[in-house]
Amino acid sequence: MTALANKRTEGPDLIKAVPVRHPGRWVGGVIIALCLFLLVQSLVTNQNFHWDTVGTYLMDVLVIQGIGWTLLLTVLSMVLAIVLAIILAFMRQSDNPLFRYISWVWVWFFRGTPVYTQLVFWGLVAVLYPKIAAGVPWGPELFSFNTQDLIRPFLAAMLGLGLNESAYLAEIFRAGLKSVDAGQMEAAEALGMRRSKVMWRIILPQAMRVIVPPTGNETIGMLKTTSLVLAVPFTLDLTFVTSSIANRIYLPIPLLIVAAFWYLVITSVLMVGQHFIERHYGKGVDNLVPAPVKATQAVTAAHTTPEAAAATEEGGHV
Amino acid sequence: MSTPMNDITDPQAAGTRADSLAGNPLVRVQDVHKFFGSHHVLCGIDMTIREGEVSVIIGPSGSGKSTLLRCVNMLETISAGRIYVREDLIGFKDIKGQLHDLTPKQVAFQRRDIGMVFQRFNLFPHRTALQNIIEAPTQVKRVSKASARTKAMELLDRVGLADHADHYPAQLSGGQQQRVAIARALAMEPELMLFDEPTSALDPELVGDVLNVMKDLAKSGMTMIVVTHEIGFAREVGDTLTFMDAGVVVESGDPRELIANPQHARTKEFLSRVL
Numbered sequence: 001m002t003a004l005a006n007k008r009t010e011g012p013d014l015i016k017a018v019p020v021r022h023p024g025r026w027v028g029g030v031i032i033a034l035c036l037f038l039l040v041q042s043l044v045t046n047q048n049f050h051w052d053t054v055g056t057y058l059m060d061v062l063v064i065q066g067i068g069w070t071l072l073l074t075v076l077s078m079v080l081a082i083v084l085a086i087i088l089a090f091m092r093q094s095d096n097p098l099f100r101y102i103s104w105v106w107v108w109f110f111r112g113t114p115v116y117t118q119l120v121f122w123g124l125v126a127v128l129y130p131k132i133a134a135g136v137p138w139g140p141e142l143f144s145f146n147t148q149d150l151i152r153p154f155l156a157a158m159l160g161l162g163l164n165e166s167a168y169l170a171e172i173f174r175a176g177l178k179s180v181d182a183g184q185m186e187a188a189e190a191l192g193m194r195r196s197k198v199m200w201r202i203i204l205p206q207a208m209r210v211i212v213p214p215t216g217n218e219t220i221g222m223l224k225t226t227s228l229v230l231a232v233p234f235t236l237d238l239t240f241v242t243s244s245i246a247n248r249i250y251l252p253i254p255l256l257i258v259a260a261f262w263y264l265v266i267t268s269v270l271m272v273g274q275h276f277i278e279r280h281y282g283k284g285v286d287n288l289v290p291a292p293v294k295a296t297q298a299v300t301a302a303h304t305t306p307e308a309a310a311a312t313e314e315g316g317h318v
Numbered sequence: 319m320s321t322p323m324n325d326i327t328d329p330q331a332a333g334t335r336a337d338s339l340a341g342n343p344l345v346r347v348q349d350v351h352k353f354f355g356s357h358h359v360l361c362g363i364d365m366t367i368r369e370g371e372v373s374v375i376i377g378p379s380g381s382g383k384s385t386l387l388r389c390v391n392m393l394e395t396i397s398a399g400r401i402y403v404r405e406d407l408i409g410f411k412d413i414k415g416q417l418h419d420l421t422p423k424q425v426a427f428q429r430r431d432i433g434m435v436f437q438r439f440n441l442f443p444h445r446t447a448l449q450n451i452i453e454a455p456t457q458v459k460r461v462s463k464a465s466a467r468t469k470a471m472e473l474l475d476r477v478g479l480a481d482h483a484d485h486y487p488a489q490l491s492g493g494q495q496q497r498v499a500i501a502r503a504l505a506m507e508p509e510l511m512l513f514d515e516p517t518s519a520l521d522p523e524l525v526g527d528v529l530n531v532m533k534d535l536a537k538s539g540m541t542m543i544v545v546t547h548e549i550g551f552a553r554e555v556g557d558t559l560t561f562m563d564a565g566v567v568v569e570s571g572d573p574r575e576l577i578a579n580p581q582h583a584r585t586k587e588f589l590s591r592v593l
């Protein structure tokens with residue numbers, strides 16, 4: 001007993017091993033650094049990049065507005081797609097055969113036709129149904145003719161992108177819902193919860209762990225798919241604006257760089273957002289923090305080593 | 319249950335141990351059949367469980383024990399027969415002799431009073447122990463969060479886990495998870511608890527804690543149907559023991575009597591393997 005107590009208070013000799021050396025990494029690193037240097041040098045010295053023009057247009061009003069429209073299109077069509085996808089995925093799992101069928105056909109159609117074709121189609125809805133498309137039916141007086149001309153292609157672009165995306169997202173959501181153990185549904189139903197409530201409160205939050213990463217992927221994809229809206233035609237997004245500037249000044253390369261720069265910036269912001277969303281839905285499963293320790297347990301732990309006790313007291317909160 | 323059992327001396331009276339309980343019949347299983355496709359899993363089960371009774375079911379794997387429990391709370395639909403809990407026909411509505419399926423809402427309503435504990439716990443992994451317990455009361459019974467919490471803390475205390483309220487299931491041992499699962503079922507204040515091999519997924523040293531919680535629950539007068547391989551539990555806590563094999567009740571009676579003196583060859587053989 002005392003021997004055991006001694007062992008605990010003394011503390012062990014911690015191992016200080018020499019780590020394995022990795023000379024290959026150093027060599028590789030040097031080679032890569034060299035390549036990078038050459039690349040940067042060529043970027044800077046090659047006059048054809050027209051860095052001054054890049055500088056001029058990076059913060060151009062038209063470009064900034066283009067970013068705004070691109071972002072708005074991305075966000076709104078993703079929101080539309082996510083709402084539709086949740087409904088479609090729930091419908092696909094429903095007991096109602098009609099719902100299952102509708103959901104299947106929806107995915108079949110929107111996944112089976114090119115998004116470009118769909119965008120052109122939504123742009124032409126006005127031709128097919130002139131009366132419906134003639135104006136926003138409620139309160140058209142609020143808009144001047146100009147804004148109406150702007151809103152119609154925007155709506156067409158948003159619908160086209162959102163509906164197409166909903167088909168892909170529906171499959172992602174369906175896979176997510178299926179990934180949740182069937183026992184979860186049974187346990188919740190056995191507690192008297194209604195199926196819809198179980199789906200919303202128990203199954204979907206767990207499925208989100210699986211759903212978020214590919215949805216992040218799709219969002220970033222959507223950001224770049226917005227460049228296809230010229231098919232509508234909607235002509236205010238980042239790609240269209242930069243390429244029309246390029247055509248005007250006969251310098252395509254600097255404007256491509258401007259566009260690429262801003263797409264990268266937005267993608268980076270989206271990735272940060274995704275990180276936080278993933279962390280939220282990973283609660284209880286991913287990266288579990290050590291269990292919160294109660295005072296009583298800290299006291300028990302205090303009988304091991306003073307250091308350990310101090311550590312638990314610091315880390316432990318009630 | 320807590321009633322001393324030494325009054326039963328006559329072996330013939332063994333089967334009437336449950337009848338000697340004061341309670342009225344709570345669950346009546348009448349000639350229940352269940353088919354999975356052409357697979358006849360339950361072949362005419364008759365059982366009566368009285369208020370406050372602890373009814374233990376044993377039997378070899380595949381004999382239909384889980385299926386029977388799942389039929390009682392409508393996780394499976396029976397193919398023939400009737401199950402009543404109190405006066406309510408389970409799973410159907412009888413309109414002039416014609417059975418009608420219940421709506422999902424009615425099914426959910428019937429399940430409120432029946433708690434179920436699963437072999438694999440099935441706690442909600444994205445919710446802490448406390449959140450697991452208050453989920454159903456707040457969402458189904460619309461109890462206020464504050465009073466649900468108070469109740470949940472009492473229940474956690476009862477299962478010996480008051481200081482684990484904020485732990486996620488992944489931070490709990492199997493035995494602790496199962497005790498939280500029991501507390502979660504109790505939070506709905508059921509009048510009947512179903513246990514489907516609650517200790518089978520546990521390491522041996524964790525089984526005792528869960529069985530103790532179940533014993534306390536039995537002492538408190540809860541009506542329980544327990545599928546288990548823990549013969550010791552059946553002997554100590556059970557009021558009746560039912561041996562099932564291949565979808566039929568082979569025999570049923572006082573646990574000690576049945577274990578000491580099984581009447582059927584199949585029961586003897588099974589007991590010799592698990593004891």
Ligand SMILES: Nc1ncnc2c1ncn2[C@@H]1O[C@H](COP(=O)(O)OP(=O)(O)OP(=O)(O)O)[C@@H](O)[C@H]1O
Pocket residue numbers: 354357359377378379380381382383384385386
């Ligand atoms: N959903 C299902 N579909 C088809 N067959 C099923 C289904 N559920 C159970 N069965 C079959 O019904 C029979 C009885 O299963 P059940 O789970 O009730 O047995 P059990 O007595 O609980 O066995 P164990 O002790 O292994 O849990 C088995 O042969 C099983 O294969």
Ligand SMILES: [Mg+2]
Pocket residue numbers: 383384385514515
């Ligand atoms: Mg079973």
